[in-house]
Amino acid sequence: MTCDEAEILLHALIDGELDASHAREVEAHVAQCPRCTASLAAYRQMSQAIATADLRYSAPQGLRLRLEAALPKPAVTAAAPSRRAVLRGFALGSGLSAIAATGLIAIVLRNDDQDRINSEIVSAHLRSLQAGHLTDVLSTDQHTVKPWFNGRLDVAPPVIDLTAQGFTLIGGRLDYVDARPIGAVVYKRRAHVINLFVAQTANMAHRAPRTETIQGYNIRSWSERGLNFWAISDIGADELAEFTDKFEAAARTNTEG
Amino acid sequence: MPVPSLDNDPDKARRFREMTLPHLDDVYTLARYLLRDASDAEDAVQECYLRALKHFHTYRGPAIKPWLFAILRNVCRAEYARRAAAPSSAIEDTVETAEQTPLWNEAQETPEAQILRERDASAIRRLIDTLADPFRETFVLREINNLSYREIADAVGAPVGTVMSRLARARAMLRSAWMAEQEPSK
Numbered sequence: 500m501t502c503d504e505a506e507i508l509l510h511a512l513i514d515g516e517l518d519a520s521h522a523r524e525v526e527a528h529v530a531q532c533p534r535c536t537a538s539l540a541a542y543r544q545m546s547q548a549i550a551t552a553d554l555r556y557s558a559p560q561g562l563r564l565r566l567e568a569a570l571p572k573p574a575v576t577a578a579a580p581s582r583r584a585v586l587r588g589f590a591l592g593s594g595l596s597a598i599a600a601t602g603l604i605a606i607v608l609r610n611d612d613q614d615r616i617n618s619e620i621v622s623a624h625l626r627s628l629q630a631g632h633l634t635d636v637l638s639t640d641q642h643t644v645k646p647w648f649n650g651r652l653d654v655a656p657p658v659i660d661l662t663a664q665g666f667t668l669i670g671g672r673l674d675y676v677d678a679r680p681i682g683a684v685v686y687k688r689r690a691h692v693i694n695l696f697v698a699q700t701a702n703m704a705h706r707a708p709r710t711e712t713i714q715g716y717n718i719r720s721w722s723e724r725g726l727n728f729w730a731i732s733d734i735g736a737d738e739l740a741e742f743t744d745k746f747e748a749a750a751r752t753n754t755e756g
Numbered sequence: 757m758p759v760p761s762l763d764n765d766p767d768k769a770r771r772f773r774e775m776t777l778p779h780l781d782d783v784y785t786l787a788r789y790l791l792r793d794a795s796d797a798e799d800a801v802q803e804c805y806l807r808a809l810k811h812f813h814t815y816r817g818p819a820i821k822p823w824l825f826a827i828l829r830n831v832c833r834a835e836y837a838r839r840a841a842a843p844s845s846a847i848e849d850t851v852e853t854a855e856q857t858p859l860w861n862e863a864q865e866t867p868e869a870q871i872l873r874e875r876d877a878s879a880i881r882r883l884i885d886t887l888a889d890p891f892r893e894t895f896v897l898r899e900i901n902n903l904s905y906r907e908i909a910d911a912v913g914a915p916v917g918t919v920m921s922r923l924a925r926a927r928a929m930l931r932s933a934w935m936a937e938q939e940p941s942k
Contacts, residue, residue: 507924514898516905541931546899552877554884554900558784562798566780566805571769614821615778618902 500528505535513542515714547629550622557678617720617729619676621713624694624731627672627683633692634670634685644671648682654726656682656697657750664745666693686742693732693742700727708743710736719743723750772812775820776805782901783824789896790832792885800835804828822903825911829893836889883933891926898923 505528511517529535636647645658660668672683686693706722719730787797897908909916
């Protein structure tokens, strides 16, 4: 591979768009080319800085209201059953009065927005993997990590030590997803980091876990006991499922006991 | 605003809302970067949603975001044309001139303290705003709207290869601007 080719392809490498064999080719070239090594490092650094900075804009409220008024009204009866419970925590967590004021739109705006939340979960996970970003409170003791969240969040994320089950608790962190603070409980499985994000939800409905894969990361999300959970890691989907099962089993024992 | 085709189809109206309104921030973000003006962006987004509604029956999935972005892009093009026609406004850089002229003509004054520190959002936005249209658009779709290469290609109506070269070029320009800011000029 020439530098000219690598110059284009190393971006695809950074963006996770290359298949395994091309990724290996680019990496092989970079390994023996100081110039491309420097480029790759610089672009990685830039991408990380860009991912960390909040570069998105929020649509002004006036625009939302104008659009709401301009679009034809949906059938009220049809809307209710189709809504997903996933994001209710985000939609309703900030207070029911706001919902009442803006009516259906607040729910419609946030609902079925799973893609964006998932991609923010991935971004938060990636950010956490940068040096010094993983934990705000570093402790393998659940009785240290759990109280740390007090006063920082409007929910108490369950912090459960799963060391005996093969997942080591290493700490907790305050993160931001969907422009709201969210609790992250951090585990390790061998050398792999698992971030467990916990947010409040307004209904107590149980939602069975499901796994999605985004940018090579597995995300397993479910709802239980009035909380939404997202577990994300680069470990395999089966191991992540094992993690969530053991976490849930332990959480149920804690609640009942 | 009258949209007669949907007035009598509340289910379609609901689907349109549920599918498109969650992406309002995304669409607005792209509009801000494409037009570099808050109130023009609002107008463009509103126009984009009304056009999207009108053409909703032509939407064939799977991802709604690139489809909305493609519509927004067309709206913004009309805005570019309007600006170009207005005597006082600056004409946008074309691809050709952007390929030739260096992005950073004059070294930017930077306080020592800022060097090597992480760029804050407004500084990064300012750097992104200096990119010429096709590069800025591709860069924002990738880095801020989180589209895949394939989705960007769909949204801008260009082959994936073009997307890749524009993205490489955009990042190279940003990188030199970035470096220019990190090295004090004196």
